[in-house]
Amino acid sequence: MIITDLKTHVLAAPLEQPFSFSQGWVHQRTAMLVEIHTDDGLVGWGECINHGLQPPQVAQAMVEHALKPLVIGRSIFDREVLWETMYNHTRPYGQKGAALFGIAAIDIALWDLAGKALGQPIHRLMGGAFRNEIRPYATGFYRREGGKYPEEVVEEALRHQANGYRA
Known part of the structure; x- marks a missing residue:
């Protein structure tokens, strides 16, 4: 099961009532989604947090320009190798923030794909569930x-x- 495509989607919704926290005023809620396609037609989804005031386009650009080329053509089951590859590739310019958020979104999508491919819930692939609720x-x-x-x-x-x- 080889990765053939990766797409990103930015979601943003303005808040009716902005709020503030230690970093400043927040006027909208945002997310960046990663959609990964495989050669056998499976699609996996991952989400990227946008902490504080980070525009979701920052993580989107990181995924599109720095990370996507590293995963296209690779197996969905190479999760650990891909994580290390993405982290090491971005180490000089991204040991935190948007780089790690983008890596996490891809990692989540890969786990989603593995669960779908094997017909198993992700918690089982990760070693089991510690709780039922x-x-x-x-x-x-x-x-x-x-x-x-x-x-x-x-x-x-x-x-x-x-x-x-x-x-």
């Missing part, structure tokens, strides 16, 4: 323009608790 948690508690801090985040926490969140 997870406890969801609420996140947020950001500052909002014109907001009252910390009063509004206390109210938010109480809403999450009322909705059944324990963490």
Whole structure:
């Protein structure tokens, strides 16, 4: 099962109400997806985090220009070799941030492909499941323009608790 193509997709949605955190104001939520095609018609998907204020196009450019050429023509089962190859290739200019985020997106897509090819859930390919369920948690508690801090985040926490969140 050989990788024949890799496509990237940037997703962005403006926020109705921007918020701030330690790095600045966030006006939109973004993601960059990786879509990998194989010679036998399988398609695997991976997602790249866009931390803080990073434009998703930064990771997209990293994947398209630095990483894609390294994986085309390779086997989907060479995950470890491909990870090391991508990391070592980008080491002089990317030991963190967009380079690692792009590598992670490709790695996730390769795991997705392996699971599909073998008809197995990814957790089984990674050595098994430690649990059958997870406890969801609420996140947020950001500052909002014109907001009252910390009063509004206390109210938010109480809403999450009322909705059944324990963490």
